[in-house]
Amino acid sequence: xxxxxxxxxxxxxxxxxxxxxxxxxxxxxxxxxxxxxxxxxxxxxxxxxxxxxxxxxxxxxxxxxxxxxxxxxxxxxxxxxxxxxxxxxxxxxxxxxxxxxxxxxxxxxxxxxxxxxxxxxxx
Numbered sequence: 001x002x003x004x005x006x007x008x009x010x011x012x013x014x015x016x017x018x019x020x021x022x023x024x025x026x027x028x029x030x031x032x033x034x035x036x037x038x039x040x041x042x043x044x045x046x047x048x049x050x051x052x053x054x055x056x057x058x059x060x061x062x063x064x065x066x067x068x069x070x071x072x073x074x075x076x077x078x079x080x081x082x083x084x085x086x087x088x089x090x091x092x093x094x095x096x097x098x099x100x101x102x103x104x105x106x107x108x109x110x111x112x113x114x115x116x117x118x119x120x121x122x123x
Contacts, residue, residue: 020054024055031046035067035070035121045119046060047115047116050113063119070120072096072097073119074095075097098117
């Protein structure tokens with residue numbers, strides 16, 4: 001849904017709770033599988049073009065609950081250098097996610113929806 005600005009036909013597609021559940025389950029499986037290929041100190045980037053918390057921070061939170069050997073990397077330097085608007089959520093820490101919301105994150109730019117979290121595998 002993050003690309004709705006460029007694909008207006010998405011407005012008429014139905015995304016019910018079951019569809020979101022299927023998508024988030026698939027996204028979680030992808031994270032689980034790819035995490036097995038990282039060595040200690042390796043980094044795993046989770047990114048979507050969605051603006052929905054169910055597909056973004058909730059997927060990351062569930063992954064981290066099941067994988068205590070991973071932690072979110074602080075993105076504050078990256079965010080500051082690139083002047084990215086900071087996304088904050090009540091359940092997460094500042095500078096741990098990058099969330100671009102069309103029309104809200106930067107009024108001068110025509111951006112699509114985007115989410116990113118960067119995790120590091122600990123020992």
